[in-house]
Amino acid sequence: MAPKDTSRQSAVARLIQIVGAEHVLTEESDRAFFAHDVYRMKATPLAVVRTGSVDELCRAVTAATSEGIAIVPRGGGASYTDGYAAATDQSILIDTTRLNRIEINETDMYVTAECGVTWAELDAALAAKGLRTPFWGPFSGLKATIGGAMSQGSVSFGSGLFGISADSVLGMDIVLADGSLLRTGSAAAINGTPFFRHYGPDLSALFTGDAGALGIKARITLRLMKRNPIVMSASYGFADFYGMARALETVAKEGVNSESFGLNPLLQKAWLGRTNLKQSLDAALAVFKNSRNPIEGLMKLTRMAIAGKSFLDRAEYSAHFIVEGIDNAHARSLLAAVRTAADPHGVEVPNTIPTVVRGMPFMPLFPILGPAGERWVPLHGIMPFSQVDTFHRLLMEQQSRYADRMAANKITHAAMFTTISTHAFLYEPVFYWQDSRHIYHNRYLPEDFLKTVPVYAENPRGRELVEEMREDIRNIFQSIGAVHMQVGKCYPYMKGRDATNAGILKQIKQILDESNLMNPGSLEL
Ligand SMILES: Cc1cc2nc3c(=O)[nH]c(=O)nc-3n(C[C@H](O)[C@H](O)[C@H](O)COP(=O)(O)OP(=O)(O)OC[C@H]3O[C@@H](n4cnc5c(N)ncnc54)[C@H](O)[C@@H]3O)c2cc1C
Structure with missing residues (x-):
């Protein structure tokens, strides 16, 4: 049953009391913009609420759900699978980007970030201390948030060695549909801190990849490690898809590459061709800044300039491999393992693409x-x-x-x-x-x-x-039995799932959100 006018008015009035009028957006154009993902939109929500603290987030969720109004969380908004596209106009969209505090615990090697912190912000804070998280962000990390990536699953930086976003999590604080806060991992134990994930059954895993259907991640704790200072890369061209696929596969199985990615001919031209003069200069500057000394920077830039944009003209497909070492010898030996695995399948070409990618990992959208x-x-x-x-x-x-x-x-x-x-x-x-x-x-x-x-x-x-x-x-x-991250409201999740599995998932949803007000329609729940 749709909430009454009085419920809607009362919810919006309470939200204004909680976060202040300037953080409740009710203009049609704002509501339409925040509800539109990269691809499309569904319903226009009643309001967009920008909570500034975890306490405000809990109270905002209660204010909406107690009036029968649905909640839709949105992080950086860099997705395209209807994840934060509201299924009903009787919704409040929560924009999490004001939740942006970061606490680094170097002694216990974890970092706790509020959900609206972007991957670029987290990386900058950790770089200052020579630290990183194992998975350290998607290409969209200038906008994409820790909360968004954890809620839909993300790959790219660090994924060759350390898997997807969820694989770096130690624990989370999650706001449930009734506004209460659930803590997962070791932090949920008496006197516990969030330094370890697996203490009995792992509740964190229920919420990674849930598209916000089970709760809103307020804080996320990730494991830390030292940054390896030496980054090297190699690129290959291939006559066809199968050569590229075999090279990606054989290199992956070596377990040595931090990242690898392959491009088909059109995308390869797009990546090389997209760079206009300003972007080329920005990338060159970033490559230079990220080099260990000016001579290395100049050498890298010279190689890129000589290679120009035509070096892949003869290759149908390309693949790019990035390794990180504790010193030159370490990085070189990892790169040697990459070459041994890739050489039988293609021809090595200048490494302009991975050099630019690591020079400016988080690209404008x-x-x-x-x-x-x-x-x-x-x-x-x-x-x-x-x-x-x-x-x-x-x-x-x-x-x-x-x-x-x-x-x-x-x-x-x-x-x-x-x-x-x-x-x-x-x-x-x-x-x-x-x-x-x-x-x-x-x-x-x-x-x-x-x-x-x-x-x-x-x-x-x-x-x-x-x-x-x-x-x-x-x-x-x-x-062919493929699976998906970023399930949102786009990929099949319940369709075709075995009955025991589907039944348990439905019961969990019922326990956590009995009125189906947390991002309804996500995961086909
Ligand atoms: C140019 C470009 C490059 C990209 N590159 C990559 C890439 O390299 N790798 C990759 O995996 N993806 C990539 N993506 C896709 C996408 O940007 C990422 O998956 C990213 O992690 C989304 O994060 P976000 O903060 O923008 O999430 P949003 O788009 O805001 O939200 C995603 C989902 O999470 C939910 N959600 C958001 N915050 C919370 C929260 N705090 N609690 C609960 N639920 C929440 C939303 O409801 C939605 O269902 C790219 C996209 C673009 C446009």
Whole structure:
């Protein structure tokens, strides 16, 4: 039953009392913007509330749910799987970005971050002390938050050795639907601190990847380690997908690379071609600053300049491997292991792409538009190595089936790949299509950047076809047993799940959120 007008008014009035009127946004344009992810939006929430402390967060949740109003948490808003797209307009969206405190405990080697801290902010705070977390962020870490990554699962920096975001967690403080605070890990024990995760059954795991359907992460504690100062990388070109996939697989199994990623021809050109003069200068400056001394910086820049942008012209696919050592000899020996594994499958090329990536790991969100200003949406599946070739074949067959309709509707596709630890392959098909920009693009991207990219007319048929193909690809993923991070309201989660598993999950949801007010619709719960 929908909450009454009086309930809605009373909830908004209480929220204003809790956080102050300046932190409750009720303008239509603000509500629409915050509810719009990189791809699309669903319902417009009643208000956006920007809580400034964990206590305010608990009270805000109670104020809404006690009136029967749903809660939708949003971190940096850098996702595209409807995770914070409100399923109902009877919702309050919580923007967590004011929850940005960081406490570093060097003695016990953990850091506790409030959920709205971005990965770039956390990395900067830890770098000052020569520390890092094992997984240290997605490419979108300038905007993406610790809370967002923990709630949907993220990969990239550190994932080659240390897995996904959830693998670095020690414990969390979670606000439940009734406004109470649940503590997980060793911090939940009498006199406990959050220094250890596994003390009996692990409650943290229930909430990692929950898309906010079970609670709102308020604070997250992650394990710390020393930063390895020496970063080296190698890049390879391949004649086809299969060479690239084998190289990524064999290198991953060595367990030596901090990160690796593969690009198909279109994405590779996009990564090289996207860099305009200002971005190239920024990247060059970042590469220079991150070098240990000016001579090394100059050498790296010279290699990049000589390589230019044409070195991958002859390669169909490319893969890029990054290692980190405690000293030069250590890093060199790790890179030697990468080369031994990759050499049989491709040809080594200049390492411009990984050098720029590590020079400026957290990039501005320019890729939310395609290289020629098109709309952009990726999707992904994580699969065992044994299924990679089958998936690729099925995807290529799908793309031939759709080729004529894609061309007619101005749609192109690309793909990106990575490995996670020694045991998983992530395949990310990407769609671009010519279509008008939406509110998210116009608010997130700087005006001087938007002026440089073409503007397209509305293309509703293109949009529909992309959606049809995404659904088809989700089914192909399911047919080979792939799994997903970033489940949100996009990937199947309950569909096809075995009955015992599904039953237990439903009961857990019922215990934690009996009125289904925590981000309803997520995880198909
Ligand atoms: C250019 C670009 C590059 C990207 N690169 C990567 C990459 O390298 N690796 C990768 O994995 N992904 C990547 N992404 C996808 C996405 O940015 C990340 O997965 C990121 O972790 C999302 O974090 P966020 O704070 O923006 O979350 P949001 O988009 O704000 O939210 C994501 C989900 O988490 C929920 N949520 C947010 N905060 C909380 C909280 N405190 N408690 C409970 N639930 C919460 C939301 O309701 C939603 O369901 C990229 C996206 C873009 C646009």
